Amino acid sequence: MDTNDQGSSAAAPRPTVQDVARALGVSTATVSRALSGSPNVSTATREKVMRGAAQLGYQPNVLARALRQERSSLVGLVVPDVRSDFFAAASSVLQRALEEHGFRLILGITGDDPDADRDYLVTLLQHRAEGIVHVPCTDEGAAPLLGGVPTPPPVVEFLRQSRSNVADTVVSNEREGARQLAEHLIAFGHRRLAVLAGPDRFSTTRDRVGGFVDGADAHGLEVEVRYGLYDHDWTHRETLTLMAGDAETRPTALFAAGNRLVSGALQALSELGLRVPADVSLVGADDPDWFRGCTPSVTTFAAPLEQMGLVAAQTLLGRMRPKGRQPRVGPIHALLGGQLIVRGSSGPPAAGA
Amino acid sequence: MDTNDQGSSAAAPRPTVQDVARALGVSTATVSRALSGSPNVSTATREKVMRGAAQLGYQPNVLARALRQERSSLVGLVVPDVRSDFFAAASSVLQRALEEHGFRLILGITGDDPDADRDYLVTLLQHRAEGIVHVPCTDEGAAPLLGGVPTPPPVVEFLRQSRSNVADTVVSNEREGARQLAEHLIAFGHRRLAVLAGPDRFSTTRDRVGGFVDGADAHGLEVEVRYGLYDHDWTHRETLTLMAGDAETRPTALFAAGNRLVSGALQALSELGLRVPADVSLVGADDPDWFRGCTPSVTTFAAPLEQMGLVAAQTLLGRMRPKGRQPRVGPIHALLGGQLIVRGSSGPPAAGA
DNA sequence: ACGGTCAATGTAATCGTTATCATAGCCCGA
DNA sequence: TCGGGCTATGATAACGATTACATTGACCGT
Numbered sequence: 001m002d003t004n005d006q007g008s009s010a011a012a013p014r015p016t017v018q019d020v021a022r023a024l025g026v027s028t029a030t031v032s033r034a035l036s037g038s039p040n041v042s043t044a045t046r047e048k049v050m051r052g053a054a055q056l057g058y059q060p061n062v063l064a065r066a067l068r069q070e071r072s073s074l075v076g077l078v079v080p081d082v083r084s085d086f087f088a089a090a091s092s093v094l095q096r097a098l099e100e101h102g103f104r105l106i107l108g109i110t111g112d113d114p115d116a117d118r119d120y121l122v123t124l125l126q127h128r129a130e131g132i133v134h135v136p137c138t139d140e141g142a143a144p145l146l147g148g149v150p151t152p153p154p155v156v157e158f159l160r161q162s163r164s165n166v167a168d169t170v171v172s173n174e175r176e177g178a179r180q181l182a183e184h185l186i187a188f189g190h191r192r193l194a195v196l197a198g199p200d201r202f203s204t205t206r207d208r209v210g211g212f213v214d215g216a217d218a219h220g221l222e223v224e225v226r227y228g229l230y231d232h233d234w235t236h237r238e239t240l241t242l243m244a245g246d247a248e249t250r251p252t253a254l255f256a257a258g259n260r261l262v263s264g265a266l267q268a269l270s271e272l273g274l275r276v277p278a279d280v281s282l283v284g285a286d287d288p289d290w291f292r293g294c295t296p297s298v299t300t301f302a303a304p305l306e307q308m309g310l311v312a313a314q315t316l317l318g319r320m321r322p323k324g325r326q327p328r329v330g331p332i333h334a335l336l337g338g339q340l341i342v343r344g345s346s347g348p349p350a351a352g353a
Numbered sequence: 354m355d356t357n358d359q360g361s362s363a364a365a366p367r368p369t370v371q372d373v374a375r376a377l378g379v380s381t382a383t384v385s386r387a388l389s390g391s392p393n394v395s396t397a398t399r400e401k402v403m404r405g406a407a408q409l410g411y412q413p414n415v416l417a418r419a420l421r422q423e424r425s426s427l428v429g430l431v432v433p434d435v436r437s438d439f440f441a442a443a444s445s446v447l448q449r450a451l452e453e454h455g456f457r458l459i460l461g462i463t464g465d466d467p468d469a470d471r472d473y474l475v476t477l478l479q480h481r482a483e484g485i486v487h488v489p490c491t492d493e494g495a496a497p498l499l500g501g502v503p504t505p506p507p508v509v510e511f512l513r514q515s516r517s518n519v520a521d522t523v524v525s526n527e528r529e530g531a532r533q534l535a536e537h538l539i540a541f542g543h544r545r546l547a548v549l550a551g552p553d554r555f556s557t558t559r560d561r562v563g564g565f566v567d568g569a570d571a572h573g574l575e576v577e578v579r580y581g582l583y584d585h586d587w588t589h590r591e592t593l594t595l596m597a598g599d600a601e602t603r604p605t606a607l608f609a610a611g612n613r614l615v616s617g618a619l620q621a622l623s624e625l626g627l628r629v630p631a632d633v634s635l636v637g638a639d640d641p642d643w644f645r646g647c648t649p650s651v652t653t654f655a656a657p658l659e660q661m662g663l664v665a666a667q668t669l670l671g672r673m674r675p676k677g678r679q680p681r682v683g684p685i686h687a688l689l690g691g692q693l694i695v696r697g698s699s700g701p702p703a704a705g706a
Numbered sequence: 707a708c709g710g711t712c713a714a715t716g717t718a719a720t721c722g723t724t725a726t727c728a729t730a731g732c733c734c735g736a
Numbered sequence: 737t738c739g740g741g742c743t744a745t746g747a748t749a750a751c752g753a754t755t756a757c758a759t760t761g762a763c764c765g766t
Contacts, residue, residue, distance in 0.1 A: 012503040016722055027746045032724060042744060057501040062479045063416045063425060064722035067751050072416060083445055088436045095462050104476060107460040109448050123457060126415045148410040150365040232642040263646030270648050289585040293616030295623050295648045369752055380716045385754060417752035420721045
């Protein structure tokens, strides 16, 4: 059973349609037709071909097929990071949805580096990807690159949006969510609010911060905002300094605007001996499973990631293989609402504070 | 600036080498040579071609290139789930390492469904992937499928290993890690131990459970083992029933053998009003950031995921494009050691228990 | 001045598939 | 019986790149 050994002595080439055709005494056209389920093949021939192909271990070369048909069946997915639940969950849904329609996913991870982002988009063009799901990490998005190319593939901006208003976008209403979180905290009586946020070049960051500030503003409150990285360790350090002041002046409520930030903040608060929510309330964004497992569990605003993945897939599919002559339609912007989930990490401020 | 609009009126085809050649009055061979950096092109010509190509927005069709050169530059990555840190972190490293060598990643997500797994491997064969990184979800792995195909691509089994001893494997020593966790708990004085584990068809599960049981066995202790799913909700429910007994008989220490399981267990313990580690100690596996943020932070055994990704990439690269005539070498099995990380969730059992 | 080397380019075959067109049989109605 | 419309099949030209081979000058030493 050591069939998977790496290379028999002569490195036999993979069989091709030619090989199958020759072995069965038919033409390559017949083989191709039989395997692709064309109606113009007799049942007898079809079965003969199927058997022959299986016997030789034939697997069609989809590169050749793609070349001939001018359709690669590839979709590019360009994300900053698969380690964050926010992207991972969404990618997962997208992958399923696209697979169902016969597309394969090429994965690019940019680490939010604009060069890597650009390189990856180029690669996708070269692979003749039929569509691209893009989580942009710059304000321009893919527009400048795709501008120079004839008939570029359709792009859906996902989770974040660039400022060039040319691509379809599928994003959640993070602004509204953050506003609700602010309202929620203020209703408890909090007055000194702070936000720990990622880099402000991402629309997600700007929306979360903006919404939270708006919510506070409506009640005449100021918010201390600290921009940084989407990173556990950064938030950990930043929270330590932010909460170092004495109980009368430091914030009584914290918004960690991303799931990676929540864990960093929690660690810092725990190290400072501050109890949540007795000493300080903490609210987050996104909703990974572990928000429920924490003690206390984390109040948060959750985007409908599953639904967003589906909508993105649908949007892209609509652009990729339009049936018939569809009217040309401008960029579609889907803004999906999320859900405020109140759990144990938010509560009234301490009496003395 | 609406360059990215979806299709100008005539759907201009993408330019090819032919177009570039014609536009410049040279042959396609010259264009190809110039762009691929062949030494046999005059500097003047090279620059002319570069400019012309850029001007037309030419992007080489890598499908055609792959067909001609018989090398796709694609590597398949087949994982059960990208939402788990365990896989996400490893995938991330792998992606970087392989990109550096000019390979692109095709991503398959199987959801631990053997059929999806098989389908995905077939797809990779059809794309002429030059190598496959496989997290198998069955004991056979990829062997039965690849057995029928001439010169199959090299496969590295990653994180889990199948029982067919034909592929290279890169796994962590989960067995030893689990043994250490058992020792750790027993040293505190725990006598009633339980394990919540994923499905036992995965080598990871078997190793973790096996190691833990071995560790207990060395001290003449029994372990209650519950197999289930790698899933927050399953663990949540299971922990509720497992810990329902009274304080004299229920386990005093719990091993949640996977990061998804830890969050489920924590939630259940919290709902039962059991304090960690005062009433019950909890130890986990893997080490996502949030293990540090939890209250208490989670004691765990962490595999060196970064390193494993690198080793897997190296192993695969060694098989894919061997320089010169390398001696044919049998399957390589890399077993990497991890680290016991003691944090706040483990401690001595309650005095009365 | 002549053959030879070498650099620069062109010509055309090739990779494996699909699709177009042509052809050969076959059935059926007029 | 003949021709029109099937159906099943074969021969072959694409798809867009790379590359082995052929060709053209230019240059150089004798």
